[in-house]
Amino acid sequence: MDTAIGVRDLVVRRGKRTVLDGISCAIPLGSVTGLLGPSGSGKTTLMRAVVGVQIVTAGTVRVLGEPAGSPALRRRIGYLTQAPSVYFDLTVRENARYFAALHGVPAAQADQAVADVGLAPAAGQLVGTLSGGQRSRASLACAIVGRPELLVLDEPTVGQDPVLRADLWARFHEMAANGTTLLVSSHVMDEAARCDRLLLIREGQLIADDTPDGVRAATGTGDLDAAFLQLIREKEGTVAR
Numbered sequence: 001m002d003t004a005i006g007v008r009d010l011v012v013r014r015g016k017r018t019v020l021d022g023i024s025c026a027i028p029l030g031s032v033t034g035l036l037g038p039s040g041s042g043k044t045t046l047m048r049a050v051v052g053v054q055i056v057t058a059g060t061v062r063v064l065g066e067p068a069g070s071p072a073l074r075r076r077i078g079y080l081t082q083a084p085s086v087y088f089d090l091t092v093r094e095n096a097r098y099f100a101a102l103h104g105v106p107a108a109q110a111d112q113a114v115a116d117v118g119l120a121p122a123a124g125q126l127v128g129t130l131s132g133g134q135r136s137r138a139s140l141a142c143a144i145v146g147r148p149e150l151l152v153l154d155e156p157t158v159g160q161d162p163v164l165r166a167d168l169w170a171r172f173h174e175m176a177a178n179g180t181t182l183l184v185s186s187h188v189m190d191e192a193a194r195c196d197r198l199l200l201i202r203e204g205q206l207i208a209d210d211t212p213d214g215v216r217a218a219t220g221t222g223d224l225d226a227a228f229l230q231l232i233r234e235k236e237g238t239v240a241r
């Protein structure tokens, strides 16, 4: 397996809490990997460590063959944070074109990114006047505009309707088919089923690292919701196997 992200024995403390407690995993190149877990389990913190903006207490994170946070990685990674990181006083198109200019790519690529997230009809609208879900997609357009090798997306489909969510997931798989590696966090189990691989994190520890089929088979259930519940209970020691 060619590895895009290699995490070994990662420990992160934030404030007085150990937020990641010895995580090790390897994410294959060109895959869509879902990062799932309850609120506060450490998903965003793990993504921050991958992107290189998180101080780590122990362990290593290597991304595309470099230590996470290396300046050489900046243009190779796209990161969508939960809070939209776009200029509210610019239109969608202007935002995307601004980020395109930063990446040194043509304006046409910016317009394509806007279309890819389903915002072509609102391209001329100020971001400040968009709905929350539209703003999040404007932010996504800016994250993908440079066609990075690795996309780290923190809950990219929150606030989107089912049709848009399906469209976005189709786009993610198209990008993966073209060689992009995607790490996508979500709370939604039907999205977990769309991933090539799943990482399930709970209280800073990895409790599953497998394909959706592998997770189902390991827990003897056909339903990922039930599978995750079972894994969590096993971890808590409330289910005898």
Ligand SMILES: Nc1ncnc2c1ncn2[C@@H]1O[C@H](COP(=O)(O)OP(=O)(O)OP(=O)(O)O)[C@@H](O)[C@H]1O
Residues within 6 Å of the ligand: 014, 015, 016, 017, 019, 037, 038, 039, 040, 041, 042, 043, 044, 045, 046
């Ligand atoms: N700046 C901070 N200082 C101290 N603790 C923090 C800080 N940021 C996050 N935490 C704590 O770290 C833990 C993990 O947070 P994180 O944002 O990684 O979780 P998450 O799984 O992404 O949650 P959600 O699904 O709600 O976004 C939480 O307990 C949170 O309270």
